[in-house]
Amino acid sequence: MVAFDSLFEFVRPKIQHCFEQPNPRVRAPSLESVGSVEYINRRIRRFLLLLSIKYKMTLLTTSIQVTKHTKYKLNNGQQIPIAGYGVYDIPRKETKALVYRALKDGYRHVDTAEGYGNQGEAASAIADFLKDHPEVSRRDIWFTTKISDKNHGYETTKKAVEKIANEVKQYVDYVDLILIHSPLADKESRLGTWKALQEHVIDPTHPVLSVKSIGVSNYGVNAINEILQWEGFIVKPVINQLELHPWLPRVELRNFLIANDIAVEAYSPLTQGVKLNDPELCALEKKTGISKIKLLLTWSFLQGFIVLAKTAHPDRIKQNLDVLPDGDDENDHGKLDLDPDVLQVFDKPDSVEILTWGGRDLTLL
Numbered sequence: 188m189v190a191f192d193s194l195f196e197f198v199r200p201k202i203q204h205c206f207e208q209p210n211p212r213v214r215a216p217s218l219e220s221v222g223s224v225e226y227i228n229r230r231i232r233r234f235l236l237l238l239s240i241k242y243k244m245t246l247l248t249t250s251i252q253v254t255k256h257t258k259y260k261l262n263n264g265q266q267i268p269i270a271g272y273g274v275y276d277i278p279r280k281e282t283k284a285l286v287y288r289a290l291k292d293g294y295r296h297v298d299t300a301e302g303y304g305n306q307g308e309a310a311s312a313i314a315d316f317l318k319d320h321p322e323v324s325r326r327d328i329w330f331t332t333k334i335s336d337k338n339h340g341y342e343t344t345k346k347a348v349e350k351i352a353n354e355v356k357q358y359v360d361y362v363d364l365i366l367i368h369s370p371l372a373d374k375e376s377r378l379g380t381w382k383a384l385q386e387h388v389i390d391p392t393h394p395v396l397s398v399k400s401i402g403v404s405n406y407g408v409n410a411i412n413e414i415l416q417w418e419g420f421i422v423k424p425v426i427n428q429l430e431l432h433p434w435l436p437r438v439e440l441r442n443f444l445i446a447n448d449i450a451v452e453a454y455s456p457l458t459q460g461v462k463l464n465d466p467e468l469c470a471l472e473k474k475t476g477i478s479k480i481k482l483l484l485t486w487s488f489l490q491g492f493i494v495l496a497k498t499a500h501p502d503r504i505k506q507n508l509d510v511l512p513d514g515d516d517e518n519d520h521g522k523l524d525l526d527p528d529v530l531q532v533f534d535k536p537d538s539v540e541i542l543t544w545g546g547r548d549l550t551l552l
Contacts (some may be wrong), residue, residue, distance in 0.1 A: 248489045250524030254514025255293050259493060261425040262448045265363070265400050267329050269488065270508055271296035273454060273497035279305045285499065286312035290328070292505040296497050298454075300333035300368060301347060310355035325525050330355075333404060334380060339372035341379035345395075348387065352396040361397035366428055370403075370410040370546075370552045379431040381414055385422045402426035404454075407550030408443050415447070426493070428452040429550070433486060433533040434462060434540035438548055441490075453492040454543075457483050461542050467532055475529060484510045485525050 258266035272289040274282050274297070282305040286297055290312065297313065299306040313328055332355070338347035348365070352547035355362065365387070367380055387398035402424040403411065413426065414420055427444055429437060444451050462468060463479050472479045483508060487494045496507040511523020541548055 200313065224234045232517060248491075249527050249530060250522055251489055251491075252521065253488060253507060253511060253523050254521045255511045256514050257511075259450060260422055261400060261450055263400055263425055263546050265425065267363070267426075267450070267493055268292060268294075268296040269493050270511060271329070271331070271452075271493060271495040272504065273495040274309055275303055275454070275497055277301070277305060277497075279308055280447055283312045283315075283501065285501065285504070287316055289504050289508075292317040293508050294329075294504070295327055296329040296493075298331045300335070300366075301338070301351060302333065302335040302368060305359035306332045306351065307354035307358070310358035311518070314358035321537045325359065330359055331365045331366065332362060332366040333366040334384070336369050336371040339367075339376035339380045341383050344380040344383035348383065348398075349395055356396060364400045364402060364426065365398050366402045366404045366426065367406070369405040369549050370407070373550065374413055377410065378413060378417055378419070382419055383416070385419075386501050388422045400425045404428035405430075405544070405549040407552065410550075410552055411443075411447070411449070424449055426450045426452050428454055428495075429542050430455045430541065431490070431492060432456055432458050432462070432483060432542075433535055434458065434538045435542070436490075436536060436538065437550070438536045440468070446456060451490075451492050452495065453487050453490075454495045454497075456487040456492075456494050456496060458542055471529055471532060475526065480507065481510050482525070482529065485523060486530070488523055489525060489530070498513075 209508075253269060255270060257269050259269055260266050265522075272282060272286065272294040274286065277285060282299075286309045289297070297309050299309040309331065312329060313325075317323060317325060317328070332351055334344055334347050338344055351362065351365070365384055367377070367384070370377055372380075381401075384398070384401040387393045387396060389402055391397055401422060403414075404427065406427050411424065416423060427449055429440070429451065431437060431451070432455065441451055457463070457480060466477050468482065471477070471482055475482070477485075480503075484494060484496060490512070498504055498507060510523075514521050539548070
């Protein structure tokens, strides 16, 4: 096992120096041409991760610089807040108040789905929050929804997007991200769904609904390669949303996503409460004095995930977000870390404990 942080800190100043003081005999881009130092750091991290894949090294990341304001740049240039509030299994009548509370507490990323039955309420909460807080603009809040399994196929997906538009467009004038909820369909239907979604990204002024980005959820290597190798492929998935936690790290799939510049988003990072009485986790809480919730969420952020924390308890909404440092603005980066001994306990690369979808591993489809 290699300490990622030590390797990163060794490599970073040498590469950054090349941008800040380029050799006139070498055609290298300037710092201004490639973007911020933060962007360069992310690219260096990605390079080191790709290197670890090639040489089969396990990298242990003990700390990262992130805050509640941090966003990750996706492969299409859009920037997504790394902390999201998910509304899975939240009753429709409770959704609006809880989403509004999440936004008030600092979340700027809301994740819903057609199948949850509450996407309209989630969008309505965003509209009310923006009305009450004019200092926050629509572009500050990321809104994700998903196409249900029953709506796979080109024509069916087009109708599903119309339904999404009917429910949310009166509140939010565009959708930041639409995901295919799962690969539970045949290949032809899956690709038909992707074809329909691509049309909304290709045409930013689509008369039905403007969609900034599209992605997948619960997809494995084979299903993603179907898209990437399809003759009709135009728009690349920006995200794969997966069940991820120490008991389901999906190392090989994550390596594939990194190699293909597809962001990894974690749902059920708290295992839907199933593992909160796990003896190892309880022992870590007692040893470190850090709550089990904070341990699990911190682990997810240290993996570089976009993290969706779902709770129907108003008081826990802010507690989950408070795992991240405050930061005064997007350029003020705090430090999030865990002791290497804790990470060693969580290092379970071969564990496959699926706690959702009835225990079925949809990534194998």
